[in-house]
Amino acid sequence: MKIYVDFDDCLCETARAFTVIAERLFGKKVPYEDVRFFNLKSSFDLTDEEYEKMMIEGHLPEILLSYEETPGASEVLNAWIDQGHEVSIITGRPASSYEHSRKWLDQHGLDRARLFTLNKYGRDSFIKNSEFNLELEDYYKMKFDFAVEDSPMAFRFFDHMPDLKIMVFDRPWNRECEFPNKNYTRCPDWEYIKEKVNEK
Incomplete structure (x- = not known):
């Protein structure tokens, strides 16, 4: 099979980790159960620049290994x-x-x-x-x-x-x-x- x-x-x-990252970087406090969109830019109400910064942060080696x-x-x-x-x-x-x-x-x-x-x-x-x-x-x-x-x-x-x-x-x-x-x-x-x- x-x-x-x-x-x-x-x-x-991963999404639980991003709720912590979004709050740390931008002060965006979104409870995990309120992450209603797969597109995290929408879920956290981010600008294009903020979204890019968050995704770079979330893919840093030390962050990836911490999930x-x-x-x-x-x-x-x-x-x-x-x-x-x-x-x-x-x-x-x-x-x-x-x-x-x-x-x-x-x-x-x-x-x-x-x-x-x-x-x-x-x-x-x-x-x-x-x-x-x-x-x-x-x-x-x-x-x-x-x-x-x-x-x-x-x-x-x-x-x-x-x-x-x-x-x-x-x-x-x-x-x-x-x-x-x-x-x-x-x-x-x-x-x-x-x-x-x-x-x-």
């Missing part, structure tokens, strides 16, 4: 790998963050999971012909049986896989979105995701 897993807000608590693991994530992924399943972490983080993203995974016991960067949101410049950076044409040749994703903006990347089962990690910014079809299941935590995948 092949499993796609998103990084931010599936494996680690808290989402409870149960590494345990479930390692159980899948132990069972012989192929786990690919496909992140929308910029390719420049690969090294420290890989280090975070290794530090959290996920050294056997493959990591790829994919320009999901049109905000990265590609590193051509790398082993870890996927261009869209490469990604669309890949097939998965299950996906774990939190961002409604990423759902379009699953359109070429009509049989894919998508586990949507419940977050404030996806609670009001309509799922494209019955293949999408809202999941409150990793234990629930594990149970749903085992059922199928």
